[in-house]
Amino acid sequence: MTRGVGRRSFLTGALLGAATAAAVPAGAAESQLADGPAPAVPFHGVNQAGIVSPLARQSAFLSFDVIAANRTELTDLLRTLTDRVRFLTGGGQPAPVGITGPPSDSGVLGASVPADGLMVTTGVGASLFDGRYGLADRKPARLTAMRMFPDDDLNPAWCHGDLLLQVAAPHNDTVLHAVRDLTRHTRGAMQVRWRLDGFTSPPRPSGTPRNLMGFKDGTANPSTSDTKLMNELIWAGKGGAFSQPGGEPAWTAGGSYHVVRLIRMLVEFWDRVSISEQENMFGRRRDSGAPLDGNHEFDPPDYPKDPVGTAIPLTAHIRMANPRTAKTDDNRILRHGYNYDLGMDSSGNLNQGLIFSCFQQDIQRQFEAIQTRLIGEPLVDYISPFGGGYFFALPGVHDSSDHFGRSMLG
Amino acid sequence: MPEAPTPDDGVRRWRPSRRQVVVTLVVLVVLGAVLIAVWPGGTAQQAAAPATITVSRSNCGQGWTGSSSGAQTLTLANRDSSNADADVVAVGGPNNGKVYGEVDGLGVNTSQPVQVTLGPGTYAIRCLIEDTDPIMGPTVRIGGHATHNATAVPFSNSDLLAPLKTYQAYLATGVADLVTKTDALDTAVKAGNLALARADWLPAHLTYETLGAAYSAFGDFDGQINGGTAGLPGGVNDPSFTGFHRVEYGLWHGENVASLATVTDQLDGFVHGLQAALPKIEPQTVDLGLRAHEIMENTLRFELTGRTDEGSGTSLATADANLVGDREVVGVLRPLLATRYPQLSDVDTWSQRFQALVEAQRGQDGTWTPVSQLTTATRERLTGTLSQLVELLAPIAAITEPRRVS
Numbered sequence: 001m002t003r004g005v006g007r008r009s010f011l012t013g014a015l016l017g018a019a020t021a022a023a024v025p026a027g028a029a030e031s032q033l034a035d036g037p038a039p040a041v042p043f044h045g046v047n048q049a050g051i052v053s054p055l056a057r058q059s060a061f062l063s064f065d066v067i068a069a070n071r072t073e074l075t076d077l078l079r080t081l082t083d084r085v086r087f088l089t090g091g092g093q094p095a096p097v098g099i100t101g102p103p104s105d106s107g108v109l110g111a112s113v114p115a116d117g118l119m120v121t122t123g124v125g126a127s128l129f130d131g132r133y134g135l136a137d138r139k140p141a142r143l144t145a146m147r148m149f150p151d152d153d154l155n156p157a158w159c160h161g162d163l164l165l166q167v168a169a170p171h172n173d174t175v176l177h178a179v180r181d182l183t184r185h186t187r188g189a190m191q192v193r194w195r196l197d198g199f200t201s202p203p204r205p206s207g208t209p210r211n212l213m214g215f216k217d218g219t220a221n222p223s224t225s226d227t228k229l230m231n232e233l234i235w236a237g238k239g240g241a242f243s244q245p246g247g248e249p250a251w252t253a254g255g256s257y258h259v260v261r262l263i264r265m266l267v268e269f270w271d272r273v274s275i276s277e278q279e280n281m282f283g284r285r286r287d288s289g290a291p292l293d294g295n296h297e298f299d300p301p302d303y304p305k306d307p308v309g310t311a312i313p314l315t316a317h318i319r320m321a322n323p324r325t326a327k328t329d330d331n332r333i334l335r336h337g338y339n340y341d342l343g344m345d346s347s348g349n350l351n352q353g354l355i356f357s358c359f360q361q362d363i364q365r366q367f368e369a370i371q372t373r374l375i376g377e378p379l380v381d382y383i384s385p386f387g388g389g390y391f392f393a394l395p396g397v398h399d400s401s402d403h404f405g406r407s408m409l410g
Numbered sequence: 411m412p413e414a415p416t417p418d419d420g421v422r423r424w425r426p427s428r429r430q431v432v433v434t435l436v437v438l439v440v441l442g443a444v445l446i447a448v449w450p451g452g453t454a455q456q457a458a459a460p461a462t463i464t465v466s467r468s469n470c471g472q473g474w475t476g477s478s479s480g481a482q483t484l485t486l487a488n489r490d491s492s493n494a495d496a497d498v499v500a501v502g503g504p505n506n507g508k509v510y511g512e513v514d515g516l517g518v519n520t521s522q523p524v525q526v527t528l529g530p531g532t533y534a535i536r537c538l539i540e541d542t543d544p545i546m547g548p549t550v551r552i553g554g555h556a557t558h559n560a561t562a563v564p565f566s567n568s569d570l571l572a573p574l575k576t577y578q579a580y581l582a583t584g585v586a587d588l589v590t591k592t593d594a595l596d597t598a599v600k601a602g603n604l605a606l607a608r609a610d611w612l613p614a615h616l617t618y619e620t621l622g623a624a625y626s627a628f629g630d631f632d633g634q635i636n637g638g639t640a641g642l643p644g645g646v647n648d649p650s651f652t653g654f655h656r657v658e659y660g661l662w663h664g665e666n667v668a669s670l671a672t673v674t675d676q677l678d679g680f681v682h683g684l685q686a687a688l689p690k691i692e693p694q695t696v697d698l699g700l701r702a703h704e705i706m707e708n709t710l711r712f713e714l715t716g717r718t719d720e721g722s723g724t725s726l727a728t729a730d731a732n733l734v735g736d737r738e739v740v741g742v743l744r745p746l747l748a749t750r751y752p753q754l755s756d757v758d759t760w761s762q763r764f765q766a767l768v769e770a771q772r773g774q775d776g777t778w779t780p781v782s783q784l785t786t787a788t789r790e791r792l793t794g795t796l797s798q799l800v801e802l803l804a805p806i807a808a809i810t811e812p813r814r815v816s
Contacts, residue, residue, distance in 0.1 A: 065787065067794045093481055096525040099509045099813070100560040100751075101805035111525075157786075188760065188798025191790040 038117030038170045043089045045396040046254045050121030051359050052224040052234065052334065055209070056168035058175045059338045060197045061260055061355055062183075063125075063161030063389060064190040071133045075409055077189035081122065082403035084185050088178050091115035106184075108177040116174040120182070122404050123164040123258045123391030138408055140236065140392045141247040142257060142362050149371055151380040158262055158387025161193045166258075166357065172199075194387060196262055198338025198355040207289055207297045212265055212352045213382070215282050216289035217337045219297055220322060224334065233332055233366070234359050236392070251407035254395030256359045259333075259367045262340075262387035265353040270382045281378045283316025291318065300324070320373050331369045333358040353383070363390055463535055463547075465516060466490040471535035471547015479530050479554030486513050486535070487521035495538040495814070498524065500561070501549050503531050507815070508561040529558035538814050562750045564813035570695035573742035577698060580738050581621060585685050588617045595657070596678040602667045607674075611661055612724055615654045618681075619731035622705045622739060628691060634680045638718050646720070653677050655720045662721025698739060699810030703803035705736040710796050714789075716781035723780030729796075730768045736803070737761060743810055750809055753802055760799040767792050 041049045050056075068074045091113050094105035105113060129139035148154055165182065169175045175197070183192065201209045211217040222229050231238040236255045237248035270278070279286055289297035293311035301312055303324060312319050322328065335358040342351040360366035374380075394404050464472040466489040474484065486496045498511040510533070511526040535547040591614035598607040615636075623632045635653045642648035646659050657677055660670045709732040712718045713725040740747075740757060747754050771779040771788075784792070 065790050067791050093525060096481075096511060096527055096559040097808075098511050098526070098559055098561045099564060099808055099811070100562050101808045111523075184801065187794055187801060189794070191794040191797075193786075193790075 037114035040115030050119035059168040066162040068189040078405040121166040123393040128162040260388040261356040264384040283318035470537035470545040476550040479556035488516040492540040497536040527559040567812040596674040616731040622735035659720040699807040702806040
């Protein structure tokens with residue numbers, strides 16, 4: 001037999017000191033922090049979770065460059081990603097590895113992984129359909145690289161990407177645990193190009209959550225429970241009252257176009273602007289979220305009654321973004337804004353803003369039409385879009401034998 | 411000017427050894443386990459209590475009566491008067507001797523759950539009580555059809571002695587080569603031939619970088635011979651900044667010959683000192699497996715970031731040299747790993763990929779692309795490939811950790 005072997009015996013010796021250390025209870029602090037895990041969001045389905053789902057409190061957006069050597073490795077990547085997301089969103093006991101390796105899980109969520117409402121939404125960028133993987137003829141018809149608008153100040157290091165993961169959950173540790181797990185299992189096949197984490201504020205004091213300019217953001221979203229409307233506005237290749245978005249490859253059924261824009265808010269400058277000017281720029285009251293011609297947050301603005309903009313200026317953000325005319329109804333998008341907070345800039349100002357994320361059926365007809373109307377709006381002096389990208393959120397993973405992108409690669 | 415040292419840059423010179431860090435963590439973990447066991451309302455009392463299995467000299471394995479196959483939690487309780495380790499081991503059959511789960515460092519009167527997934531077969535608890543020969547508990551039969559978790563037959567210390575001896579011979583040869591090349595560097599500087607000195611610096615430095623000196627393998631010598639500026643209040647002007655990177659700083663920042671000669675003379679002294687001390691620097695068998703990924707962890711952290719570059723722009727040459735040293739470690743372990751690590755061929759694949767990517771950055775004239783000049787796409791391929799390689803190397807440390815078996 002062998003005795004006194006390296007690390008093992010050394011560790012055993014350390015136990016004596018530990019057993020005599022004093023114990024300190026942590027009950028009071030624990031009860032204040034206790035916040036149980038949320039139930040699992042189903043992973044399998046026609047569509048991915050995280051598209052017509054309610055906003056999550058915490059999120060991370062990670063754009064990757066795929067470095068897989070060939071199409072087989074790309075397929076392996078999407079299979080691995082599927083397996084990990086299936087496990088993480090369902091929760092459970094991480095696989096024991098005995099003495100054959102380091103633990104299979106980081107332990108950040110404890111010994112057993114709670115599902116905790118985790119949603120991981122996978123999208124692909126136009127660059128994945130270049131020559132590398134022989135997918136040029138599979139590109140979704142309306143997928144391009146994100147264009148530069150006149151008010152943008154895009155930094156290439158924060159733009160585009162082959163693959164996007166939107167990771168969302170009620171708790172930040174759940175998001176970070178998933179990010180760590182997903183990157184651990186995919187290192188040789190893709191590397192993070194850019195990443196920004198976001199959060200949704202609680203209602204203050206009620207209604208739609210506020211952005212970091214202090215305004216309620218996302219009040220006028222189309223209803224996700226209206227299946228017909230979702231088919232008209234969100235799901236790729238579906239028809240409806242507005243248009244027939246033909247030309248999509250069959251594999252795209254169940255997917256949706258995903259635009260992510262990283263928008264810095266110049267919050268110190270904003271705080272030096274009078275309240276009436278702020279409210280005229282948005283077209284809503286800051287405190288209540290009501291349109292300037294209404295009393296309550298969800299009162300619809302009545303533009304025909306205000307043709308020259310005495311109540312809501314013609315240049316107000318809500319009026320330019322959504323004029324609420326029959327002609328612009330098919331422009332509507334499903335938007336999920338997340339606030340971000342990223343330390344300071346070199347001028348000593350807070351680096352804060354918005355991860356603007358929206359889903360739609362047709363980027364040109366919807367996001368780009370809206371963004372084109374917004375060119376030169378008064379608000380542009382207080383915000384600066386610096387990154388993001390256009391992606392196609394893949395169809396859902398139907399069952400345990402399916403995987404992300406199977407129909408795209410097949 | 412190089413950047414000022416920042417706290418998180420770390421340096422091999424001043425970091426606690428990896429083993430010291432591990433000990434501290436284990437103390438905390440064990441303290442946590444003690445708290446859970448004794449604290450009213452703690453986890454141990456709330457959990458639906460599966461059978462507790464005794465670890466002791468007199469009743470090893472008592473309390474385990476078997477179950478059906480599949481995922482299960484076995485709670486091992488030390489009822490002895492000494493600290494213990496314990497393994498869940500297959501007995502007989504094709505998996506005889508394979509370990510399915512282990513508890514390392516189980517204190518007296520503490521218990522610890524271990525997660526295992528057992529397939530059909532016969533198993534036992536092996537109790538490894540301090541200062542006592544291993545004791546096998548009674549054999550337990552598991553029925554059913556589940557697939558067991560990853561498992562391997564552990565290595566004993568003596569299994570690892572031959573690979574260690576081979577590795578030590580590699581080190582001795584490498585250090586002798588290092589001495590010759592460092593002598594040449596010192597001679598060139600003292601002759602005032604700085605062009606030749608630059609040409610001599612790289613091969614001497616790279617020879618050192620093939621020796622796998624990660625994480626204090628050479629004690630204080632590593633800091634003296636190859637330390638960086640992190641942890642040094644004076645940065646590049648700190649008197650404790652010595653060795654290859656100090657020489658590099660001088661050679662690529664127009665330092666005068668007289669002061670450079672002092673530095674290379676000192677370096678040459680350290681290198682000769684290392685050669686003299688080498689017979690007394692005895693790596694432990696446990697170190698071999700750890701080095702397999704530690705060498706390349708350092709490459710990822712210090713070389714692919716350019717952190718240690720003091721002007722020569724040869725971080726990728728260093729990465730290439732580190733890979734040579736890492737392959738030597740994997741190579742000496744290969745005969746042992748062949749039957750125990752199914753992903754060994756993946757290690758080779760990713761090691762070759764990394765080598766090809768790195769060496770593509772060496773120009774016809776032998777110069778290397780500085781890390782700061784890599785395109786995003788090339789940098790991502792390098793970091794992604796090396797990151798995949800360290801993931802694949804990490805299990806080698808766990809598998810080859812020497813364990814008491816008989």
